[in-house]
Amino acid sequence: MKKLFFLIICTLFIVPTIANAHTALTSSNPADGQVVTKELTELVLTYAGEIESLSTMKLLKDEQEVPLNVELQEKQMIGTLSTPLENGSYVIVWSIAGEDGHLITGEIPFTVQLEQMVEQEHLNETKESITTDKEDSKAENQEKSGQTNDQNNKQSSESIKVIISVLVVIVLGIGTFLLFGRKK
Known part of the structure; x- marks a missing residue:
C-alpha cells in the first residue's frame, strides 16, 4: 500500500514537470536582454x-508588430525578416504547443544597436551641433553688430551734439561781435 501511495504521489508531481521540461525554451538568438550590434535578419x-x-512567434517594436516569416523545424521556431532590424528595443512574443498539448508562452526582450548606425547618429548629432553653433554664432554676430551699430549711432549723435554746440557758440560769438562792433 505504501508503494502504491508513493507511486501515485511521484506520478502527480513528476509527470507534469517532465511534460513541461520537454517543451521548455532552452535558448534563443537573440538572447533575453541581449544588445545586438550586428545586422539581424533571423530569430x-x-x-x-x-x-x-x-x-507562434511575433516580433514587436514599440508595441507595433514587425513583419516576420515564421517556420517550425522540430525543436526550433525560426523567424525570418525581409530586411535587417533597425536600432531600437524589440520583444519576441512566443507561444508553443508541446507534444504533451500544454500551451507555454514567453517574451524575449532585446535591443538592436548597430555600430554603423550609432556612428551615423553620432555624425548627425555632430552636424546638428555644428549647425546650432553656426546659428548661435550668427545670432551673436548680429547682436554684436547691433551693439556696434548702437555704439556708432551714439558716437554719431554725440558728435552731432558737439558740432551743433560749437556752431551755436560761433554764431553767438559772431552775433555778439556784430552787435557790439556796430556801436562804436
Whole structure:
C-alpha cells in the first residue's frame, strides 16, 4: 500500500514537470536582454522538445508588430525578416504547443544597436551641433553688430551734439561781435 501511495504521489508531481521540461525554451538568438550590434535578419528559438504547428512567434517594436516569416523545424521556431532590424528595443512574443498539448508562452526582450548606425547618429548629432553653433554664432554676430551699430549711432549723435554746440557758440560769438562792433 505504501508503494502504491508513493507511486501515485511521484506520478502527480513528476509527470507534469517532465511534460513541461520537454517543451521548455532552452535558448534563443537573440538572447533575453541581449544588445545586438550586428545586422539581424533571423530569430531562432530552440526548445527542449518538439513543438507543434499551433506554435507562434511575433516580433514587436514599440508595441507595433514587425513583419516576420515564421517556420517550425522540430525543436526550433525560426523567424525570418525581409530586411535587417533597425536600432531600437524589440520583444519576441512566443507561444508553443508541446507534444504533451500544454500551451507555454514567453517574451524575449532585446535591443538592436548597430555600430554603423550609432556612428551615423553620432555624425548627425555632430552636424546638428555644428549647425546650432553656426546659428548661435550668427545670432551673436548680429547682436554684436547691433551693439556696434548702437555704439556708432551714439558716437554719431554725440558728435552731432558737439558740432551743433560749437556752431551755436560761433554764431553767438559772431552775433555778439556784430552787435557790439556796430556801436562804436
